[in-house]
Structures are given as C-alpha cells and as structure tokens.
Amino acid sequence: LSCCVGLDNLPGPVSPSWLAGNFLQLFNPNAWKFHEFIAETYGSVVRFHGPFGANGLYIFDPKAMRTVLVTNEDVFEENDGFIASNLLVFGNGLLGTLGQHHRKQRKMLNPVFSAAHMRDMVPMFFEVSHKLEHALRIRLQSGPQIQELIGQAGLGYSFDPLTSEESAHPYTLSSPAMMRMQFWIMNVLPSVSRIGPASFRRCMLDLLPWKDAHHLRDMADYMYSVAGEIFESKKLALEKGDEAVAQQIGSGKDLISILMKENMKASDEDRLEDSELLAQMSSLTFAAMDTTSSAMARLLHLLSKHPKVQKKLRQEIIEAKRQKDGQDFSHDELVALPYLDAVCRETLRLYPPGSFVHRIARQDAVIPLSKPIAGLDGTEMHEIDIPRGTIILVSILNANRNPELWGEDANEWKPERWLSPLPDALVEARVPGIYSHLMTFIAGGRSCIGFKFSQLEKVVISLLVESLKFSPSAKDSEIRWQFNGVTAPIVGKDNHPQLPIGISLVD
Numbered sequence: 001l002s003c004c005v006g007l008d009n010l011p012g013p014v015s016p017s018w019l020a021g022n023f024l025q026l027f028n029p030n031a032w033k034f035h036e037f038i039a040e041t042y043g044s045v046v047r048f049h050g051p052f053g054a055n056g057l058y059i060f061d062p063k064a065m066r067t068v069l070v071t072n073e074d075v076f077e078e079n080d081g082f083i084a085s086n087l088l089v090f091g092n093g094l095l096g097t098l099g100q101h102h103r104k105q106r107k108m109l110n111p112v113f114s115a116a117h118m119r120d121m122v123p124m125f126f127e128v129s130h131k132l133e134h135a136l137r138i139r140l141q142s143g144p145q146i147q148e149l150i151g152q153a154g155l156g157y158s159f160d161p162l163t164s165e166e167s168a169h170p171y172t173l174s175s176p177a178m179m180r181m182q183f184w185i186m187n188v189l190p191s192v193s194r195i196g197p198a199s200f201r202r203c204m205l206d207l208l209p210w211k212d213a214h215h216l217r218d219m220a221d222y223m224y225s226v227a228g229e230i231f232e233s234k235k236l237a238l239e240k241g242d243e244a245v246a247q248q249i250g251s252g253k254d255l256i257s258i259l260m261k262e263n264m265k266a267s268d269e270d271r272l273e274d275s276e277l278l279a280q281m282s283s284l285t286f287a288a289m290d291t292t293s294s295a296m297a298r299l300l301h302l303l304s305k306h307p308k309v310q311k312k313l314r315q316e317i318i319e320a321k322r323q324k325d326g327q328d329f330s331h332d333e334l335v336a337l338p339y340l341d342a343v344c345r346e347t348l349r350l351y352p353p354g355s356f357v358h359r360i361a362r363q364d365a366v367i368p369l370s371k372p373i374a375g376l377d378g379t380e381m382h383e384i385d386i387p388r389g390t391i392i393l394v395s396i397l398n399a400n401r402n403p404e405l406w407g408e409d410a411n412e413w414k415p416e417r418w419l420s421p422l423p424d425a426l427v428e429a430r431v432p433g434i435y436s437h438l439m440t441f442i443a444g445g446r447s448c449i450g451f452k453f454s455q456l457e458k459v460v461i462s463l464l465v466e467s468l469k470f471s472p473s474a475k476d477s478e479i480r481w482q483f484n485g486v487t488a489p490i491v492g493k494d495n496h497p498q499l500p501i502g503i504s505l506v507d
C-alpha cells in the first residue's frame, strides 16, 4: 500500500480518459506544448496516467534520472530492450536481439565505436561530404529546386540520391505513424510478441486491417532486406581477403566491417552469430539514421535563421582551413574548433532529436530526488515509492531546458553559453547524461553507443558552411517540427520529412 501512496501523492495532469490516460497528449506530433506545460506547472517529478489506468512517472530530476538509468538500471528496464526489439512482433525477429542479449552484444559493439575507429572514419566522411557539397554546387546553377535538397540530404537514406533524382526512402522512425505506435509498443506489443511463433504473428498481422502496424512492418522488412544485402557482400569480401575489403564502400573502415572483423577475432564465448550481426546492422541503421539526420537538419535550419552565428562559424572554419593550406581537417583538428563545437552542443541541448525515453519498473522501487518536493497532501517528499509496472518517462527535452540548472535563458539557442564556464547549479546537479550535462544521448548501460560517431556530423557541417550560405526559404513559416519518436520537419500537411532552406554560394 505504501508504494502506491507515494505515487498518488505526486502532482500531475488529470487523466482525460481511462483508456488512454495522458498518452495521447504526451505522444502526438504536436506534443511540445503539453511537455512544456508539465514542466512549468508540476516541475521535474510528475505523476501521469498511463493507458488502462496504469501508473506513470514523468521525471527530469537529475538524481531520479540517475537512479532509473544508471544505478538501478536493471530494475527500470526498457519495455523490451531497445525500441526496435518490439519489431520482433512482426516476424522477421532479427531486430530484437539487442534487447534479448544486450550485455553480450554491447561488449562486442563497444570497441567498434572506439575513438581510434572514429578517427579512421573521418576521411570517409569527408569523401561523402565533398560529394554532397559538389552536388549542391552543381544544382545551385540550375534553379530553385535546390531548396528541397537539404531536406533530402539530411533526412534521406543516403547522400547518394543527391547525384540522381531518386528521393529519400519512405520509411522513417520519425513518422507520426511511429509516434502513434508508441502507445502499442509500450503497452501491448511486448505481451503480443510472446504469442506463438513469429510466422503465426506475422500471418495475423498481415490479416489485420491496421495501417500503422503495416507501415512499421514494411519498415522492418525494408531494413532487413537492405541489411541482408550489405551483410552478404561484406561477408564475401572478408572471405576473399584484404584486397576485396579495400574495394568496398568505406574500404572496410565502416562500423559493420569493423564489427565483423572484431567478431572473427573474438573468443567462442563472446562471438555473435551471423543472425545477431545482421540484427546489429538493422538496429544501428534504425538508431543512427533519423537521429543524426534530424540533428543536422535542425542545425542547418537554425543557421539559416541566425546569420550572425553562421558568419562567425564560417570565419572560424575558413581561418582554420587557411592554416592547413585548404586540406581537409583531421578528426582532432575538427573537434578542436571551439565555435563549431559550441553550435553543435547548443543544438543538441535545445533540440534533442529524441525528446524522451521510457522505462518500466520491473519491481516495486524507491526513487530518491535531488531536492524535496511538496506532495498533494502537503508533506515534503524526498523520494518516491513506485509500484511494479509503473511506466517511467524520462524527459530529455525538459532535462536539457531546465531553467533551474541552465539559467533563465535556458529556452534560447545561444551557442556562446558553451564558450564560458557553465552555471554552478548545473555542474553541482550531476546530470547523469554521458555527454556535456545533456540527456540527449541519455545515461547508463543503455546510453547511445553512437554518440561519438554522431559528432562526425561536424565534417558535413564544416564543409557545407565553408562554401554555402543558408537563409530562410519562402516556405519557412510553413515548416513545423513534429515531436514524434525522432523530431522531424514537415511542410504544410505533407507528413514526409522535408526542410526547405535557401542556399547560395559563399562569395
């Protein structure tokens, strides 16, 4: 009984319906205002209502986040491992292995993302980015359609379509359909995924007239088939030897080739099955693609609206490049550019691509708080008792925008804040995030493995800003950033991500 009293005594929004609780308010493409409302009205530890009368706890208190994501992470598990694991339900199953054998897979994956490998990848990033910049230059000479290109480049499957007329592939994590699926993914699919064999579930799914689920199924199928093709070609190249690997895209320095090589060297006990490697490819694509695209698109959009920041950034890049006689930067030179770093950090702070993560309490638990809060009955609460089954939402968005830690200007985009010491309150709060006091890549054993990889966006940004100027397009007022699983820009009523931006050549 005492467990439930703690949660019930917490302030929070009323439930509009028993069936959905606050879920439809929390998860919809325009949920920004509701999340802002929660933080402003109730603070950093809030009770909300889940579907079917379930209990929900909404947090961005640093100590509470640390308990859930780091110190007691085994108690507060993801529903079924990484979100992709829920795709198990759809029968091709492979995406789920990260969830099922998480520790073993992380052990194998961690070295793949080492600083040394990230360094090695920089020339490949430059090669692709030069292609992009070149394609943009060519298209700039042929009229206004250029404004659509960044959207495709930033949000598409690969930069290569820029050189042809092919458009971005249609399946994305950042779609409103995926947002709607959150409801089912969190509450219903984990149980459904245990019914019968995968082939049976697949058959049932095909028969169900359910558009969103079919969208998700098609996305899983598409990724599975692409991953399969790449996997087979890499396997063949590895079997043939070094020369064949060198001929591959990325010359064997890409994540998957590294993973496959590491795996060959691993002990029997640690080695992953082929099916698990294939699963990693889908999981990595799934986790990396829309997040990084969203971050880069947001950054370019912000630069188009802040010409002074853009100019200062360009000056920094041009000056540093001059000192290198125009040669591409090395990894270390690139990450040492202070203003570029400040612009990237500030964008990832104020506009994290993912606004939240969710967990489920596997058992009754106690969550300590950084500072006491007033319960509904007036008592001072230093910790919250929560019952097993409580859904926990960690608000990345509100953690990164907390004015008590970041100061009164927390809601403003100010890259300059990173050039002076950060507020004492922030440093003392010990926000558990793995990167720069931010929750953008979360914390603990399930924190983003690709966060250093995502920093390589600097390669693309530095090249583009050096030679192209960005300005708001005529359609700028129609751009809306959807909340979604991963934030994405749309124009008007078209839900397909796109971001029109004006581009011209630097004088």
Ligand code: HEM
Pocket: 078, 082, 083, 106, 255, 283, 284, 287, 288, 289, 291, 292, 295, 352, 353, 354, 357, 358, 440, 441, 442, 445, 446, 447, 448, 449, 450, 451, 453, 454
């Ligand atoms: C700006 C870009 C990125 C952001 C903001 C981001 C953010 C996140 C977040 C918040 C999570 C935790 C998800 C959860 O627990 O529900 C996560 C997990 C993950 N991310 Fe990223 N990510 C980014 C880029 C990448 C890249 C580039 C890769 C790979 C190349 C990647 C691979 C992963 C993987 C594999 C996981 C699951 C980790 C696990 O469960 O052990 N991410 N990411």
